[in-house]
Amino acid sequence: MRYGYIGSMKVKPGYRAEVVAILVAGADGLRKAGCDLYVVTESATDEDTVWVSEVWQSKEHHDASLQLPEARASIGKVMPLLTGEFTRQETRVAGGLGI
Numbered sequence: 001m002r003y004g005y006i007g008s009m010k011v012k013p014g015y016r017a018e019v020v021a022i023l024v025a026g027a028d029g030l031r032k033a034g035c036d037l038y039v040v041t042e043s044a045t046d047e048d049t050v051w052v053s054e055v056w057q058s059k060e061h062h063d064a065s066l067q068l069p070e071a072r073a074s075i076g077k078v079m080p081l082l083t084g085e086f087t088r089q090e091t092r093v094a095g096g097l098g099i
Contacts, residue, residue, distance in 0.1 A: 024040050
């Protein structure tokens with residue numbers, strides 16, 4: 001069964017567009033790393049919250065992707081723009097549209 005990850009992050013006021021741009025720009029190499037779905041969304045009710053939804057071939061693929069140079073670079077750019085408030089949920093992906 002595929003591995004799913006859904007997380008939110010609180011962005012410092014005024015930086016949401018920049019964080020979203022960085023996260024989206026870093027998506028190119030994820031498919032090669034075993035990612036089947038990577039979606040970055042802005043909260044419709046909180047201007048300082050960004051959500052990321054991911055589906056991976058396995059948890060091991062997800063964990064290994066965090067060591068990729070481009071992933072580490074994106075994380076390094078984004079972290080100073082965040083408040084440190086995160087949520088996360090790991091899931092087992094049963095299926096659905098686009099998967």
